[in-house]
Amino acid sequence: xxxxxxxxxxxxxxxxxxxxxxxxxxxxxxxxxxxxxxxxxxxxxxxxxxxxxxxxxxxxxxxxxxxxxxxxxxxxxxxxxxxxxxxxxxxxxxxxxxxxxxxxxxxxxxxxxxxxxxxxxxxxxxxxxxxxxxxxxxxxxxxxxxxxxxxxxxxxxxxxxxxxxxxxxxxxxxxxxxxxxxxxxxxxxxxxxxxxxxxxxxxxxxxxxxxxxxxxxxxxxxxxxxxxxxxxxxxxxxxxxxxxxxxxxxxxxxxxxxxxxxxxxxxxxxxxxxxxxxxxxxxxxxxxxxxxxxxxxxxxxxxxxxxxxxxxxxxxxxxxxxxxxxxxxxxxxxxxxxxxxxxxxxxxxxxxxxxxxxxxxxxxxxxxxxxxxxxxxxxxxxxxxxxxxxxxxxxxxxxxxxxxxxxxxxxxxxxxxxxxxxxxxxxxxxxxxxxxxxxxxxxxxxxxx
Ligand code: GLN
Numbered sequence: 036x037x038x039x040x041x042x043x044x045x046x047x048x049x050x051x052x053x054x055x056x057x058x059x060x061x062x063x064x065x066x067x068x069x070x071x072x073x074x075x076x077x078x079x080x081x082x083x084x085x086x087x088x089x090x091x092x093x094x095x096x097x098x099x100x101x102x103x104x105x106x107x108x109x110x111x112x113x114x115x116x117x118x119x120x121x122x123x124x125x126x127x128x129x130x131x132x133x134x135x136x137x138x139x140x141x142x143x144x145x146x147x148x149x150x151x152x153x154x155x156x157x158x159x160x161x162x163x164x165x166x167x168x169x170x171x172x173x174x175x176x177x178x179x180x181x182x183x184x185x186x187x188x189x190x191x192x193x194x195x196x197x198x199x200x201x202x203x204x205x206x207x208x209x210x211x212x213x214x215x216x217x218x219x220x221x222x223x224x225x226x227x228x229x230x231x232x233x234x235x236x237x238x239x240x241x242x243x244x245x246x247x248x249x250x251x252x253x254x255x256x257x258x259x260x261x262x263x264x265x266x267x268x269x270x271x272x273x274x275x276x277x278x279x280x281x282x283x284x285x286x287x288x289x290x291x292x293x294x295x296x297x298x299x300x301x302x303x304x305x306x307x308x309x310x311x312x313x314x315x316x317x318x319x320x321x322x323x324x325x326x327x328x329x330x331x332x333x334x335x336x337x338x339x340x341x342x343x344x345x346x347x348x349x350x351x352x353x354x355x356x357x358x359x360x361x362x363x364x365x366x367x368x369x370x371x372x373x374x375x376x377x378x379x380x381x382x383x384x385x386x387x388x389x390x391x392x393x394x395x396x397x398x399x400x401x402x403x404x405x406x407x408x409x410x411x412x413x414x415x416x417x418x419x420x421x422x423x424x425x426x427x428x429x430x431x432x433x434x435x436x437x438x439x440x441x442x443x444x445x446x447x448x449x450x451x452x453x454x455x456x457x458x459x460x461x462x463x464x465x466x467x468x469x470x471x472x473x474x475x476x477x478x479x480x481x482x483x484x
Pocket of ligand 1: 135136137138161180181183184213
């Protein structure tokens with residue numbers, strides 16, 4: 036079923052209080068949709084919401100920040116170019132945690148997005164607007180970005196499908212960098228087929244991104260009903276403590292159903308994954324502190340310092356105004372772990388553990404085709420519940436960050452609800468460039484619901 040532009044505008048107005056979109060510019064949209072009407076391709080007639088940290092020419096790229104509220108993109112990200120060439124229509128920009136730092140979309144200068152399933156709860160983050168747009172039926176597809184879980188976790192919280200591709204599978208040209216060695220753009224959709232469809236369009240080598248690879252792009256949709264996944268690994272040692280009982284129950288039920296379809300479930304061990312939150316919050320903040328140095332009120336960002344007395348004063352007044360508290364916290368943490376004296380103790384060490392985490396996965400994939408992990412230990416939490424407790428917020432990433440650290444692909448697929456009616460997401464993880472395999476198992480799981 037395809038959603039019409041009229042349906043979108045109607046639903047968008049009806050759901051304004053959910054605060055899903057940061058920009059819907061009706062005159063831009065009129066021109067753009069007229070142009071796209073003449074492009075024939077796999078996405079003709081499809082509506083797509085874009086996370087507001089991916090550049091779309093002529094629209095703001097606010098990154099959910101006061102700093103960039105006035106910034107209009109002068110160019111298209113490569114993924115946008117590909118969507119346009121495939122005939123897709125971009126409806127506007129979706130809300131996010133500022134600079135994609137967060138797990139709830141509460142850290143946006145545009146205010147919190149509400150979860151369409153239960154508006155008292157967060158939609159997850161940082162791609163909360165993108166996941167909510169799909170869940171609320173505003174659009175057919177959305178793009179999110181995933182540095183430590185920001186596609187999968189909000190997809191899990193909103194009951195939709197979110198795929199984080201292998202690092203290098205999709206061009207990062209035109210996304211505002213948060214942590215360049217971890218960031219990937221990926222699809223958020225209602226169904227697994229749609230996820231395959233959109234990945235097909237955006238995947239592949241891009242001359243403008245040296246980290247994109249020219250490894251052959253598989254026929255994801257064509258192979259989606261293949262049965263190449265025989266053995267599935269489950270790291271039961273990670274599923275002991277802190278898991279919400281209903282999350283555990285839905286995961287266990289899915290595993291039982293998969294066994295009945297003939298899949299072999301094998302217990303695996305990923306011993307270094309217990310360090311992944313620590314490693315992630317060292318590496319991601321280090322990279323962020325460097326990437327965000329460009330926002331100084333000269334090269335990028337609003338200039339608020341009218342009476343600065345020195346150049347340092349000038350930068351700090353601009354940055355004090357422009358960045359929110361979470362972004363400042365990350366810049367300080369990242370600067371600290373990179374500073375001389377602490378570099379070896381934190382940053383260099385985290386890089387070494389990064390390798391061990393990657394090795395854990397490689398060892399596991401010698402025995403199994405894919406791995407299952409819950410997307411998040413809990414269902415969507417209440418708005419305000421974690422906002423003043425950064426550690427509690429960071430811990431909601433416990434099951435998602437490790438595959439960004441290892442550069443691997445993962446997809447979150449809905450596996451039913453809690454007793455309160457909140458969606459539960461289950462991740463299917465795969466080895467490098469094995470998007471086809473994880474899509475196949477995700478599809479099989481989807482059809483068991
Ligand atoms: N929640 C994680 C963080 O705050 C992940 C963010 C992301 O993937 N962009 O860093």
